Amino acid sequence: MTVELEETSLCTVIEDALKTASKSEALSEPVTMNSRMGSPREWDSLSFVAVFIAVSQAFDVDLDDDDAIHFQAVSPMYQFLDEILNE
Amino acid sequence: MTQLHSELSDVFCHNANVVAVARPRNQDVTYQALGGMIANVQSLIATRAPKAVGILGTRSLEAYVAVMACFFSGVRFVPLNPELPNERLDKIIRYGQVDLLLHDGKRNDIDSFASGFSSDIAEVAAGEDTSDKPVLSKKLQASDIAYQMFTSGSTGEPKGVPITYGSLSHYVSGIRATTGHDTGGRFSQLFDLSFDLSMHDIFVALASGGTLVPASNIDLMMPHSYIQKKCIDYWFSVPLVASVALRGLGDNPVKHKLKKAMFCGEQLPTEYATGFRAFVEPDGPIYNLYGPTEATIAFTAKHFKDADPDLAVVPLGEPFGENVIGIRTHEGEVVEADEGAEGELLLGGPQVFSGYYPDNSVECFVGEDPRYYCSGDLVRVKNGELHHIGRIDSQIKLRGYRIELGDIEAAFRKAFGCAAAAAVVLGTGESREIVLAYEHTKNIDDFSLLDAHLPAYMRPAQFMRFEKIPTNINGKVDRKTIGKMQWAL
Numbered sequence: 001m002t003v004e005l006e007e008t009s010l011c012t013v014i015e016d017a018l019k020t021a022s023k024s025e026a027l028s029e030p031v032t033m034n035s036r037m038g039s040p041r042e043w044d045s046l047s048f049v050a051v052f053i054a055v056s057q058a059f060d061v062d063l064d065d066d067d068a069i070h071f072q073a074v075s076p077m078y079q080f081l082d083e084i085l086n087e
Numbered sequence: 088m089t090q091l092h093s094e095l096s097d098v099f100c101h102n103a104n105v106v107a108v109a110r111p112r113n114q115d116v117t118y119q120a121l122g123g124m125i126a127n128v129q130s131l132i133a134t135r136a137p138k139a140v141g142i143l144g145t146r147s148l149e150a151y152v153a154v155m156a157c158f159f160s161g162v163r164f165v166p167l168n169p170e171l172p173n174e175r176l177d178k179i180i181r182y183g184q185v186d187l188l189l190h191d192g193k194r195n196d197i198d199s200f201a202s203g204f205s206s207d208i209a210e211v212a213a214g215e216d217t218s219d220k221p222v223l224s225k226k227l228q229a230s231d232i233a234y235q236m237f238t239s240g241s242t243g244e245p246k247g248v249p250i251t252y253g254s255l256s257h258y259v260s261g262i263r264a265t266t267g268h269d270t271g272g273r274f275s276q277l278f279d280l281s282f283d284l285s286m287h288d289i290f291v292a293l294a295s296g297g298t299l300v301p302a303s304n305i306d307l308m309m310p311h312s313y314i315q316k317k318c319i320d321y322w323f324s325v326p327l328v329a330s331v332a333l334r335g336l337g338d339n340p341v342k343h344k345l346k347k348a349m350f351c352g353e354q355l356p357t358e359y360a361t362g363f364r365a366f367v368e369p370d371g372p373i374y375n376l377y378g379p380t381e382a383t384i385a386f387t388a389k390h391f392k393d394a395d396p397d398l399a400v401v402p403l404g405e406p407f408g409e410n411v412i413g414i415r416t417h418e419g420e421v422v423e424a425d426e427g428a429e430g431e432l433l434l435g436g437p438q439v440f441s442g443y444y445p446d447n448s449v450e451c452f453v454g455e456d457p458r459y460y461c462s463g464d465l466v467r468v469k470n471g472e473l474h475h476i477g478r479i480d481s482q483i484k485l486r487g488y489r490i491e492l493g494d495i496e497a498a499f500r501k502a503f504g505c506a507a508a509a510a511v512v513l514g515t516g517e518s519r520e521i522v523l524a525y526e527h528t529k530n531i532d533d534f535s536l537l538d539a540h541l542p543a544y545m546r547p548a549q550f551m552r553f554e555k556i557p558t559n560i561n562g563k564v565d566r567k568t569i570g571k572m573q574w575a576l
Contacts, residue, residue, distance in 0.1 A: 028548070028549075045307055045331070046327065046486075048308035048309075049308060050334060052309075065309055068308065068309050069305055
């Protein structure tokens with residue numbers, strides 16, 4: 001099911017992807033609009049692709065691998081998704 | 088002059104118009120252009136006549152130019168990771184007696200650890216070409232030091248591992264003879280320069296007349312895409328990158344396949360090797376390599392064919408070339424690696440270093456003929472192959488990085504002035520994390536002081552204070568009990 005892009009829904013999708021990738025029930029800190037790779041610490045180079053895929057599926061956007069550059073922090077990710085979903 | 092010097096000289100002579108380094112956002116660099124840049128940096132080295140050259144760089148054209156310039160100038164080089172805290176860089180520069188620092192990209196803080204003896208590689212390399220190929224500028228012995236890697240040390244001090252031209256040359260010819268002499272093609276370059284596996288990337292690719300394809304930071308996180316978009320033919324990485332690639336690939340087909348894949352740096356889980364087969368041509372081999380920095384990049388190789396359902400990890404295989412092995416049993420006896428033998432793996436032959444420098448006091452050798460390096464790895468010989476069982480000390484490999492837990496503990500004690508600290512590894516596979524127990528009268532809330540002492544990959548994920556650190560009956564830190572505490576991982 002496609003999720004509507006909002007700040008909270010994006011944070012939730014990322015948080016769920018990180019929990020699954022790190023096989024943990026709780027993250028070291030919650031995902032907020034200020035979060036970026038390394039904070040929470042479960043968001044590392046190994047879980048990066050899990051976040052990329054989860055966001056792509058949740059918001060039903062056809063992402064190109066080159067778009068990955070925008071996926072290292074929540075705020076630029078939100079701006080990028082907002083732009084392409086409203087094109 | 089070693090065989091490797093000779094082979095590389097031939098490559099530069101006969102492949103002038105072949106691409107040596109691929110650069111997606113810039114013009115690719117041919118062997119002729121690369122040779123010109125190397126010759127220019129060689130001129131600077133000849134003028135400065137340094138004892139050792141520090142190369143502060145990442146996966147970049149400039150770093151490769153500096154490495155090859157030192158190699159052909161016969162000057163020892165010390166690879167330096169730009170992400171290390173300045174305090175640690177300063178220490179390595181002093182221990183390595185670096186008196187010329189070459190760096191890629193602009194560094195605003197360079198004066199804090201290399202004041203007055205640094206040069207930007209790009210600026211030096213861009214000078215008017217003195218030659219279009221590197222030239223061996225002095226007579227070299229195989230026993231001369233080619234490079235010196237600094238690894239994590241149990242005392243908290245970095246340990247210098249000098250590797251000779253002879254060892255490096257044996258490695259490159261040995262690994263190529265064992266896994267196949269490839270000619271041309273595009274070679275992955277995923278390892279940081281300060282990780283000795285990057286020397287495999289650089290020297291094997293160039294000795295093959297191939298093209299080095301440096302991975303960007305995004306490529307490291309999207310390896311499935313890196314393989315296909317950058318048309319990689321020959322792959323070399325730590326096993327964890329294989330799992331990231333598989334996660335990224337999902338159910339999609341692979342449009343460009345590798346001719347060969349090799350893994351090194353930590354245990355290769357069978358499921359990673361089996362899964363990664365999707366990225367490799369049907370008849371393309373997959374190899375598992377093993378070896379510590381002290382024995383020059385890798386020492387044994389295993390051609391992975393079919394997964395053995397009884398094995399969770401791929402065996403280490405056998406030593407290649409003139410490398411020899413022995414086993415030190417649990418009773419302390421040095422024996423040949425015969426079927427059923429079990430104990431510490433001992434490494435001998437032309438790839439083994441001659442001792443740490445400058446700290447040469449560490450006891451790490453046994454025997455005389457052959458003289459064995461004690462690897463610290465526990466192995467068992469089964470069906471004629473080495474199987475890794477574990478480590479005998481507190482050294483671990485985490486995400487490809489070699490880490491002495493004692494190094495973390497020493498840094499913590501120094502930063503916070505506490506009496507005792509114990510680092511422990513929790514979890515398995517990808518979710519392994521380092522946690523640290525410390526003894527202190529009050530809680531420490533801000534651990535950012537550690538940033539000045541430890542690189543990011545060594546920082547514990549969590550901390551726990553104890554009034555008194557748990558000890559066992561012998562008074563030693565009880566790591567098992569610490570590991571069983573309620574850590575939020």
